[in-house]
Amino acid sequence: MTTLTINGNTKLYGIVGNPVSHSFSPDMQTRAFRELNLNSVYLPFLIRDHDLPNLLTAFQLINLQGFNVTVPYKEKIMNYLPELSEEAEFIGSVNTVVKTKDGWKGYCTDGSGFIRALKNQKIAIKNSKILLVGAGGSAKAIAFSLVKSSIARLHVQNRTKEKAEELVSKLKRINQAIEISTSPGDPSNYDLLINTTSVGMKDKGIPLAEEQIAKCKQVIDIIYNPPLTPLLYKAKSLNIPGNNGIDMLLYQGVEAFEIWTGQTAPVAIMRESLKNSLAFVK
Numbered sequence: 134m135t136t137l138t139i140n141g142n143t144k145l146y147g148i149v150g151n152p153v154s155h156s157f158s159p160d161m162q163t164r165a166f167r168e169l170n171l172n173s174v175y176l177p178f179l180i181r182d183h184d185l186p187n188l189l190t191a192f193q194l195i196n197l198q199g200f201n202v203t204v205p206y207k208e209k210i211m212n213y214l215p216e217l218s219e220e221a222e223f224i225g226s227v228n229t230v231v232k233t234k235d236g237w238k239g240y241c242t243d244g245s246g247f248i249r250a251l252k253n254q255k256i257a258i259k260n261s262k263i264l265l266v267g268a269g270g271s272a273k274a275i276a277f278s279l280v281k282s283s284i285a286r287l288h289v290q291n292r293t294k295e296k297a298e299e300l301v302s303k304l305k306r307i308n309q310a311i312e313i314s315t316s317p318g319d320p321s322n323y324d325l326l327i328n329t330t331s332v333g334m335k336d337k338g339i340p341l342a343e344e345q346i347a348k349c350k351q352v353i354d355i356i357y358n359p360p361l362t363p364l365l366y367k368a369k370s371l372n373i374p375g376n377n378g379i380d381m382l383l384y385q386g387v388e389a390f391e392i393w394t395g396q397t398a399p400v401a402i403m404r405e406s407l408k409n410s411l412a413f414v415k
């Protein structure tokens with residue numbers, strides 16, 4: 134690691150949200166800047182609802198280069214961004230913004246981060262059959278990136294069936310070559326099961342039946358706290374390999390860093406930062 138110097142050329146980045154003090158990103162991104170000896174800092178910005186319309190003007194004035202967006206502004210920020218990536222447009226949510234020649238461009242790195250997490254875990258999805266549980270923001274992001282990859286089949290299962298149906302019909306428009314449908318609910322064989330719901334985060338719940346889990350070859354729960362969710366625990370008891378959402382959290386940040394800097398992110402140092410931050414979470 135090198136020493137961080139702040140001077141007249143220091144570039145400014147940050148994260149916008151309310152609350153924002155819980156975010157792991159300031160430490161993760163600042164360590165990454167330091168590791169690559171980039172003269173940049175990353176700060177948390179607590180923004181109130183009524184200040185959002187003036188945010189980009191303020192950032193323009195202070196010459197901020199890029200920022201992350203967290204709850205509750207991931208959708209609302211889109212109203213102010215002149216340009217969006219295809220992924221952000223599809224999902225209807227932005228977590229990364231970069232300053233461009235003409236203004237600002239919004240991205241959502243959740244889905245692409247998820248795909249990179251799979252690669253890191255050596256989980257091959259080519260020609261695979263995938264069961265996606267949930268149809269909220271995270272499910273949309275992951276589903277978008279999955280149907281842009283060469284998977285064979287995607288089934289979406291959600292408590293509110295209409296939301297799954299709506300997502301499926303949107304997904305079908307972007308790739309007709311993949312078989313995409315809502316899950317029949319009956320146990321069927323899948324190469325990969327992905328839980329995107331919040332079930333298992335605070336409660337002891339599992340969002341699908343044991344017979345369904347038993348027919349899956351691999352499980353990913355995108356929850357990272359607790360690290361071993363009831364679903365992952367069940368998968369383990371059935372001898373099915375499982376992974377939590379830490380890698381997705383890591384790689385969405387890696388992707389943001391690379392969008393801002395154009396450089397390959399120092400993944401190991403960013404992972405270490407996340408591990409440290411998580412150790413402090415109750």
Ligand code: ATR
Nearest residue numbers: 267268269270271272291292293296329330331332
């Ligand atoms: P995120 O942005 O984290 O994906 P979200 O958009 O609020 O969050 O989506 C939450 C997902 O978890 C939804 O699929 C939701 O199902 P509904 O569409 O039926 O609301 C799912 N979910 C939340 N609580 C659930 C529960 N107790 N049982 C089953 N699914 C649940």
